[in-house]
Amino acid sequence: xxxxxxxxxxxxxxxxxxxxxxxxxxxxxxxxxxxxxxxxxxxxxxxxxxxxxxxxxxxxxxxxxxxxxxxxxxxxxxxxxxxxxxxxxxxxxxxxxxxxxxxxxxxxxxxxxxxxxxxxxxxxxxxxxxxxxxxxxxxxxxxxxxxxxxxxxxxxx
Numbered sequence: 001x002x003x004x005x006x007x008x009x010x011x012x013x014x015x016x017x018x019x020x021x022x023x024x025x026x027x028x029x030x031x032x033x034x035x036x037x038x039x040x041x042x043x044x045x046x047x048x049x050x051x052x053x054x055x056x057x058x059x060x061x062x063x064x065x066x067x068x069x070x071x072x073x074x075x076x077x078x079x080x081x082x083x084x085x086x087x088x089x090x091x092x093x094x095x096x097x098x099x100x101x102x103x104x105x106x107x108x109x110x111x112x113x114x115x116x117x118x119x120x121x122x123x124x125x126x127x128x129x130x131x132x133x134x135x136x137x138x139x140x141x142x143x144x145x146x147x148x149x150x151x152x153x154x155x156x157x
Contacts, residue, residue, distance in 0.1 A: 001032055001053060001085060001087045001088065001090055002014070002032070002114070002117060002119055003117055004049050004052050004053055004087075005034070005046075005049050006117060006118075006119075007049070007052075008045045008046070008048050008049035008052070009045055010036060010042060010045045010046050010049050011036060011037040011039070011042045011045075011102070011106075012034040012035060012036040012037065012046075012102070012120065013034065013035045013102060013105040013106055013109055013120050013121065013122050014032065014033070014034055014119055014120060014121045014122065015033045015034065015035050015093065015096055015105065015122045015126075015127065015130065016029065016031075016032070016033030016091070016096075016127070017029025017031075017033070017142070018031075018032045018033065019033070019121045019122050019127055020124070020127050020142065020146055020149075022112050022119070022121050023110075023121070023124045023127070023146075023149055024149050025142070025145055025146060025149060026145070027142050027145055030088075030089060031088065031089035031090060031091055032088065032089070032090050032091070033090075033091040033092075033093060033096075034090065034091070034092055034093070035092075035093050035094065035095075035096050035099070035101060035102050035105055035122070036075075036092060036094065036102060037102040037103075037106075038075075038076070038094055038101065038102065040072060040076075043072035043075045043076060044071075044072045046072075046075060046092075047070050047071045047072055047074070047075060050070050050083065050085070050090075051070050053085035053086055053087060053090070054085060054086045055070060055083045055084070055085045055090065056068065056083065056084055056085075057081065057082065057083060057084075058082040058083055058084045058089060064084075065083070065084040075092075075094075078092075078094070079093070079094050079095055080092065080093045080094070096130045096134075097130050097131075097133040097134035097135075098129045098130045098131075098132060098133025098134065099126065099129065099130055099133075104126075105122045105123075105126055106120070108122070108123035108125070108126055109121065109122065109123065110122075110123055110124075124146065124149060124150050124153065125150060127146060128143065128146050128147060128150060131143055131146065
């Protein structure tokens with residue numbers, strides 16, 4: 001999924017559990033979460049990337065997912081969409097809890113090189129801020145681990 005986003009030049013920040021894993025969290029997640037830029041040309045590139053992945057809306061009643069109008073207009077009108085793709089589940093959140101969206105998260109982004117694929121990842125402090133704000137049981141359960149990881153990070157001078 002991340003390679004296809006890069007191939008389509010989609011501007012996004014990786015967030016959520018997978019981002020936390022890249023920061024060293026031992027907690028595992030079953031999906032990837034991204035926060036894309038809302039700029040018009042980026043929404044067009046996002047839609048093209050998702051069509052390449054055969055993205056469908058994830059629904060418990062439809063194991064293969066539900067087809068949708070995967071275009072820039074659709075993404076201009078949603079805040080969050082949970083998708084299933086041929087590569088796994090992908091959640092697209094334009095304004096994750098506790099943030100102001102892409103521009104906010106991109107300010108502190110950390111880049112990880114995954115075998116030649118450079119992935120923009122939300123800073124650990126921003127992941128914590130979002131999980132605190134979301135305040136779901138699974139987020140509360142992850143916070144002690146994430147805070148411990150943050151405490152071990154070297155401070156910037």
